[in-house]
Amino acid sequence: MSDRRRGIPALAMAVAVAAAVLAAGGEMSLAQETSPASAAAEAVRALQTLSGNTSLLVLEDGRELAAYRAGTPMAVGSSFKMALALTLRKQIEAGKHRWTEVVRVKPIWKVPGGVLFPWPDGTPMTLEMLAGFMISKSDNTGTDSILHIVGRRNAEAYTGRNRPLLSTHDLYFFRDLRNRAWIERYRRGTEAQRRAILDAIQDRPLDVVNGVYIDSPHDFDIEWHFTNRELCGLIGQVADLPIMGIVAHGVDKSEWKQIAFKGGSEPGILSGTYSLTNKAGRTYCVSFSWNNPRELVDAGAILPILGKLFAALK
């Protein structure tokens, strides 16, 4: 008896579990059940129909359920902020900082995007609050504060090919079309020269009033680049931090035991990485990226795909 059970295929197992639940009085529709693996495969097929380049990785308790170009670096926008959260965490664990530590926000840390930009210079904030806004609102002021506090080079221990690691101030500076000459110099530069350029840029205030920014994809090489496998690796190391669970786009918090999320976007770029633990205790990493250098990408096209996948993983 026990010998024969060992070979039950995944599909039969799902039916057996559903039958057991029904027998126990539960309400579950057999016809609606989609296994996590087939839902993940379906998500891959759906992503492949989108224009531009897409990629996806779905892990179940660290085991791969689906992978599509998951080892290919993609532009991921603010998703890199997870690496800053990880750096801060490591430094706190090493006793170098505390979450409750109070710092005053410096003028050069202030970058538009998020909630803290209009706040007065010198506002005292805890590190956990700065990090919380960096993650939950993708607050750029919170981000550059954390980047400067942990140190750019220290963060690079977790950002792979992103050397030097750009701050959000740097990105805004390069996105301003008046600074084309700086981009050209940066592209041609060696790592040492690039670091010198960033040092020079760092002290130049962003002139957002006169800046020329366009709402169409450009200069994807000046961005943050990660593979979905790297993003799953990062979120796995920060998913238990309270700041990672404040919001998760497209996820109803109450349906999961634990959630963690960070995404990023720019014109033509969209990326999102989730760590979701369902009530049965299984943890999923879902990381997708979408780059289209020719036109804007639409979050509205991704959310239904993720919604179906999450429903099956839940």
Next chain:
Amino acid sequence: MRSVRITGVSLVTLTVLLFASVSVPAHAPTAATAPTVAALRNLPGRTSLLVLQNGRQIAALNADLPRAVGSSFKMALLLTLKKQIQAGRYRWTDVVRIKPHWKVPGGVLFDWANGMPVTFEALAGFMISVSDNTATDAVMDIVGRENAERYTGRNRPLLSTHDFYFFKDLRHRDWLDRYRRAGLAERRAIVGQVAKMPLDLANYEEPNGPYALDLEWFFTNRELCGIVAQIADLDIMGIATFSANRSDWARIAFKGGSEPGVISTTFGLAAKDGRTYCVSASWNNDRAIVDNTFWEELMKDLIVRLRGR
């Protein structure tokens, strides 16, 4: 020219005309404020306005009649905190961990984890700039409800945002009726009980339109101008400026409040020529929701005219 009875249509014309003539000099206060006073008189419900220039009244409409002002009361909490900090009881850099019973929807901190460490200045800044209710109840708990009542006049007991949400839940009509009939001591006892009751948001029954506007925070515009003058020097009062254009003024302090049937806005403005203004206005209507967008434009027009050229 005979006096014109302002109808809806002529009001629009008037606004357009004044928009076209923003060059009204700042030393012609009546010309700057008269259209606003006229427009406020014409709105359904109860309206009020006070405009002070260097502390001197240049326009007033029902400025001493208390109105429901929603979150504007949070200025009184900030003033209380400022006084306690000046007295050496606290510092702006003090850190407190978010407690579960402070959590009230509305704002940014509601979704944050319990135990999150925040500075007093961050709490105060969120209370004012995004009217964050979790931060508000945190500040009220920290400074003490009865201490804050020194600055809130008739609002005794001073309601927390938790209390407010609790009473406005249609399932709690019995609590509301008991509260309405009670004297001060009994009201304090009721609020003490309410403070311990979770909001149960999953089953919350939200009123459709204006509801129980007697259960609110009540201030006159003169009182609001008095409060904003005492905190306008705090930088956190200038994070969000509503309809005042940041680049038009040397300094802006702002707090407003609204709920269905209620809107109130108070500005402390310092002009680049050194003049200071307080502009405080309120609108209550028990019968219909008030138009916040219309209000924003009305205040914007007034503030632009005050600035002059």
